[in-house]
Amino acid sequence: MPPPTHREPPVMTNPGADRVKSVRALSRRSVRDKTGRFLVEGPQSVREVVAHRPELVVDLYLTAESRARHADIVAAAEAADLYLHEVTDEVLAAMCDTLAPQGLAAVCRVVTATLDDVLAGQPRLLVLLTNVRDPGNAGTVIRGADAAGAAAVLVSDASVDVHAPKVVRSTAGSLFHLPLVTGLPVEETLVRLREAGIRVLAADGAGTTLLPDVDLSGPHVWVMGNEAWGLEESVRDQCDEVVRVPIYGKAESLNLAMAATVCLYASAAAHNR
């Protein structure tokens, strides 16, 4: 028998293999918590993790077609010495949460920052998600925070797991652009933020101050509540201001992600004026 002509591992073709099942299991929070790993699906997100946080990538899976189409990602992954595994479409589909993973997925390590790390950077703009439960909303807020130049996103212990597949997809790569601090107890966190000289602004449809009337020039954090019932009263009471995005038409409200984006962009405008 001739020796193998190259060092590449064989193409993975069996959707029922144990390894495939263990990747698929990462769509469950309990498995992510136990293993400290999560799955990143699709070229946009995989490109961003390879470019910005290659040290997080444990294994990168891709189809032959994807290897040809996304030569930029492959080159960056090889430059970072990552493990590339070629798989069939069937194997990739069996690994992924989404129906159309578009040829690429990466198993990554969950790495989060601490509040100390974030505060040491003297942040001027932060977001704190409390009780945010919808993965699409959470992901979109993280993307908006990134776009608006926030220093980090803080996530309370009662919010959705930001490493869930739908959150990761909704961030469109922003998950790898700025530090995340997760599992924070809200009230203690607000005390620490205020001690650090950061103004605490709640964004809430029941707020008494209108967004255009708020002084956003100094360091501040936007505290976002639950999609349906907003902020808890105990949290609102700890905030310096409860701010409402004005509604000029007949809409009852904006959704959480839209309200957060409008607030964050008002902050960015004030900081970059």
Add this chain to the structure above:
Amino acid sequence: MPPPTHREPPVMTNPGADRVKSVRALSRRSVRDKTGRFLVEGPQSVREVVAHRPELVVDLYLTAESRARHADIVAAAEAADLYLHEVTDEVLAAMCDTLAPQGLAAVCRVVTATLDDVLAGQPRLLVLLTNVRDPGNAGTVIRGADAAGAAAVLVSDASVDVHAPKVVRSTAGSLFHLPLVTGLPVEETLVRLREAGIRVLAADGAGTTLLPDVDLSGPHVWVMGNEAWGLEESVRDQCDEVVRVPIYGKAESLNLAMAATVCLYASAAAHNR
């Protein structure tokens, strides 16, 4: 046999009935186009259509539980002389596109405005959706346009059907708050808008002018392109300015609904300063 004690029709209990099937069929665009009707699901949207456009409602279906829980909607519907039909949970589920219609749905007439109607009102703020294909994005932009006080939403002939169930849900009732003009040919529409003295601003990640640098004090329309590939060059060429929302962090872009909301709120701020 005693005479019936009240005029209420009997509770609909058969999920396989022809009437149930004909309501369910409204989730298909061809059926909406043929019948000129669409389905509005859930208490939030049904409340808004009953309150703001009761003349659109053909039939209102609700469960017994919902009749008790949403007494405000029932009272408004009875005051408007609407037909209320009591149905079982199974019948309602069989009628609806969503898995959880929350006890209420209404079959409504599709009624749209014309560009002439809209221009006659001397609008100061408009949105034009061109090639917007994702129902959630389209619905969220309509909601954002409503919140920001836009006079109407214009929709091109190549965009998603704004009466599709997922668009209707995403508007959270805003579909019934401001006029919609649908099926518009884009280039002709831009000519007419400019003739009416309305500045045409394209929102595009490839724009050369930054949003904070645009004069938004006069009447203008925001032209939004496709989620993935933005605006067609022929359309961009017809715009007075191609405007980009600044990205302060590492995000590649905002999604369509977020970008539209940020632009619309910048307009609203300029108009309400």
